[in-house]
Amino acid sequence: MPTVISVKSLVKTYVVGEVEVKALRGVDLEVERGEFLSVTGPSGSGKSTFMHIIGCLDRPTSGQYLLDGQDVSRMTKDQLAAIRNKKIGFVFQGFNLLTRTSALDNVELPLLYGANGMKTAERHKRAMDVLKAVGLENRADHHSNQLSGGQQQRVAIARSLVNQPSILLADEPTGNLDTRTSIEVMEIFQKLNLETGITVILITHEVDIAEYGTRTVAFRDGVVVTDKQNTRRRMAQDELAALPAPTA
């Protein structure tokens, strides 16, 4: 399997007034295409900082980051924006959907940037396709405030997929969801990972959620402390089948 992400001695230091906060103190990590990597660690251990750099939202203070073999630490802001648009899909804890905007319009958003001259019909079709993939094709016209938390997160996942990225980055995607909905979201991630081969990086402080991945990396104080393949992986589909049907 080819390496998608390769970081060496990644350091990120924030300067707050006179104080230096070392969020990352030398991270080395390689992620292969098709992996489902869980990143865990206590709050403040640098998980989000790591994801921001991997997602090209931020640049490291020092160290090297190769994305698909390209050195992105030296790219301009606009180049990074293009990479975020094309190669990376983000899913956030807070969903970050546009309010008073239909699910379809939310999903189409990434297509408005970068995808030059795409026809409206083509955009609709692609947005509908990904909405179908997350099981929300009959909610396309609903506004975000008319959707449940789980549904909103599924819209956000659809949005992250619409540009067919090679990496899906999720920062605490189940943080605002109940147990069952969390499992449903994990099911979508596992299915996407299995069927499309998309690389998934899941950031979570919950150890049991981390078990849905193929491999778990644990952060502590800005460094990787453990890195192991998951021997007993949880499979969301099986767990859902075993659960009683939802009463709502």
Next chain:
Amino acid sequence: MSVFMIIRIAFKALSRNKMRTALTMLGMIIGVAAVITMVALGTGAQTSIDAAVQSAGTNTVIVSAGNFTQGGVRQGQGNASTLIPDDAVAISQLPGILYTAAGSSTRAQMVAGNQNWNTQAQGTDVDLPLINAWPVDDGSFFTTQDVTQAAKVVVLGTVVRDQLFGTDSEPVGQVIQIQHQPFTVVGVMASKGQSSMGQDRDDTVFIPYTTVMKKMRGVTFINNVTVAAAEASQVTAVADRIATLLRVRHKIAPGDPDDFMVRTIEEMASVRKEATQTMTALLASIAGVSLLVGGIGIMNIMLVSVTERTREIGLRMAIGARGRDVLLQFLVEAIVLSLFGGGIGIALGFGVAQGVTLWQGWPTAVSPNAVFLAFGFAAATGVFFGFYPAQKAAALDPIDALRFE
């Protein structure tokens, strides 16, 4: 990303908060409407002065007794006793002059039966209807014989006719009392309507100037002489000739000021036009201030909007919007706000101007220039006041923006 796309995004963003969008536009609407209305009023006044000059005859020269400042003392124009009927006769014999009418006026109470009315009694000569191109509708104007005999005859303006005898009556041959003296009505003027200054020109009566002088005011001087030059091109030359003649007749030493004033209608109109222009500029600049306030309102709302939508901006950046895309989006939002506000403002200003004409009778004219200017100003306001908030949005760090609570 295409401009069309950006405009679409801006429209969607604005339609998400319709109430706020409407209120923001209101400032712009009122500003632009005010400018349009003010300029329309000003332009209307100018046009009607032009029309008045046309109808009064561009060849007209007015000679009035006295001067604004004479011997250091400000004097009411036309009230000095220096102009006499013989001056008018002498003027009429100058070359290049077609008509001459001496004038002596007073306000007077007129009574017909149990109706009475107070108005201006204009003492004048037989040439006046010819100078003003103002025809008699019923009966006829008084004659030269009436003037030499200082006959007690009167020609009524339609307003006076309506007041004394009732609308559409035919009072020719009737006798009315003016200052307790009986006057025979010999004619009724055609209706002339309002002057550019809003005076009703039909609220007047015409009497031979000799009658006004001798039998009503008991004076030997006249107030003014109205003259029509034969050719429009000679108006200035005629005015000069009159001035020279009167200085000789009044024995004014070289270097001493005139004891009369000679002005052409065009001169008088240009003085008034200047006054209206100043007034218009003043009103328009006050209106312009409200336009500026409207622009500041847009900036204020855009700033609030940028803060409120920080997370949205962060998200847009995370999914691939470049700084430039965000800048354009907010800039276009501001421009759309101001252009829509401007457009509605123009329509409203148009309506208000029409309303003023309809209900107040003031002349208005919405000039394409004013519309163009207001619209351009609205667009410029959008760019100017939208740029700072838009730049603020574009300069946001995506991570900080995403974290923003």
